[in-house]
Amino acid sequence: MTEAEDRKPQSDEARGTFDPEVTSEFAIPDGLDLARAPAEPETTSEFALPDGFDVPSPPAAEPEGSAFSPPRTYSSRSAPAAFTPASGIPVVRLTKDLPWQDRMRTMLRMPVAERPAPELVQKAEEEGPAVPRVLDLTLRIGELLLAGGEGAEDVEAAMFAVCRSYGLDRCEPTVTFTLLSISYQPSLVDDPVSAARTVRRRGTDYTRLAAVYQLVDDLSDPETHISLEEAYRRLAEIRRNRHPYPTWVLTSASGLLAGAASVLVGGDLIVFVAAALGAMLGDRLAWLCAGRGLPEFYQFTVAAMPPAAMGVALTLLHVDVKASAVITGGLFALLPGRALVAGVQDGLTGFYITAAARLLEVMYFFVGIVVGVLVVLYFGVQLGAQLNPDAALNIAERPLLQIAASMLLSLTFAVLLQQERSTVVAVTLNGGVAWIVYGAMHYAGNISPVASTAAAAGLVGLFGQLLSRYRYASALPYTTAAIGPLLPGSATYFGLLSIAGNDVDSGLGSLTKAAALAMAIAIGVNLGSEISRLFLRLPGAATGGRRAAKRTRGF
Secondary structure, three states: OOHHHHHHHHHHHHHOOOOOOOOOOOOOOOOOOOOOOOOOOOOOOOOOOOOOOOOOOOOOOOHHHOOOOOOOOOOOOOOOOOOOOOOOOOOOOOOOOOOHHHHHHHHHOOOHHHOOOOOOOOOOOOOOOOHHHHHHHHHHHHHHHHHOOOOHHHHHHHHHHHHHHOOOOOEEEEEOOOEEEEEEOOOOOOOOEEEEEEOOOOOOOHHHHHHHHHHHHHHHOOOOOOOHHHHHHHHHHHHHOOOOOOHHHHHHHHHHHHHHHHHHOOOOHHHHHHHHHHHHHHHHHHHHHHHOOOOHHHHHHHHHHHHHHHHHHHHHOOOOOOHHHHHHHHHHOOOOHHHHHHHHHHHHOOOHHHHHHHHHHHHHHHHHHHHHHHHHHHHHHHOOOOOOHHHHHOOOOOHHHHHHHHHHHHHHHHHHOOOOHHHHHHHHHHHHHHHHHHHHHHHHOOOOHHHHHHHHHHHHHHHHHHHHHHHOOOOHHHHOHHHHHHOOHHHHHHHHHHHHOOOHHHHHHHHHHHHHHHHHHHHHHHHHHHHHHHOOOOOOHHHOOOOOOOOOOOO
């Protein structure tokens, strides 16, 4: 073997090729040993920087972009450049002499870029709590408010107040009937953090509602420093608190409410006792159904039967009493006035999905009441009970007795709503004033019942809003029980009675009147609340006051 043949395999190995038949004009000649160059990356980019070009490294990312890092308080001195509208940014003074509800509503209706920065007030923690924990606390507070019957706008205002108190000013709360969500974005270049919570159980406890409002008021106060752990502790105490009234008091209040309502529509002492007994029996049956896990539709159906059965029984026994007053009094204790007012208020403030869900819930409850009463009335008519639909035109006018009955009705309604004892007297007087206005306009002035009801409900909303602002609390404890005397119990009963007697046209007319009265109550309460705001100094008054909700204008 020659020396050239001995060198050929070595050159092939050095060149990295092992096929002697494949040649190339770019192949390395035999005997030329070159160092292997590093392989270039396969992926290239036209935006790659050339070698030797020195670019300063960007600063390290701030920890606020992380969902688990504490938020950084906004500083106006180091604020980035931003576009200022030609009309300027409205000045909003966040002073303590204004209720936090008005301050938060005003900022919620402003664009995020125009909202004023929160005051440089730090809570107990030096760097602030983590964002997910603040959002969780906010959702839990909103859940209690929404489950207690508060309107969607007030729930959003409370959630925004909690977030803002911990430095999360760029947050957007969203409230629907069963779902709460909130999103926080530290800046335009950071990822948003979102959280949601479902409201599965609802209960009526205005004492708990007032305690939650007090917690939100303390959190939004710049002079009060409440840590996140302290806020969680107070919230847990609010959830664990027992109801202020025992069960037997609630059952007695239900009976007294029905008895007072029967007096309003012309009943006497026997009617008062019969209506009270029927309502208490219906309340106990409803509690029994609730304990068995039956839906609220069937609870209302069962609760409506005993008062109707009591009135039919008195008629069959030929007792000289107004059976219609007994049945009407029982209906007053069941009509869902609280949910109706909240539903109409949500619709008037632009929360149409929540309003539709609330009104649908009211319709289901009302249908349950209709079914329960119609079943009893149908069997009563078949048994020969002489129930006179024309008795609705013969309601006796007894001003002093009716005023006392209306105040008793509001008092017992407040007990059923689990209100604080300090608010019971105010709402009782508010209910008496409502009936005085209604009686003066309808009985003395011969004004239509719909207009009289709307005017009386407007005063209820006006006084309730003023009282709530005086105490920095919710307006529901001062308005819901006060509209009890105005509920359309008699119109509902006589409509059902006409339907049971095969007079469908007259029955539908009475039920339409009842629906009109209910809408007049809801709109009147909301209008009175809005009128009260016109006479009070609002944040942003120099720029035209609180912005209205524009969600259906198309632009």
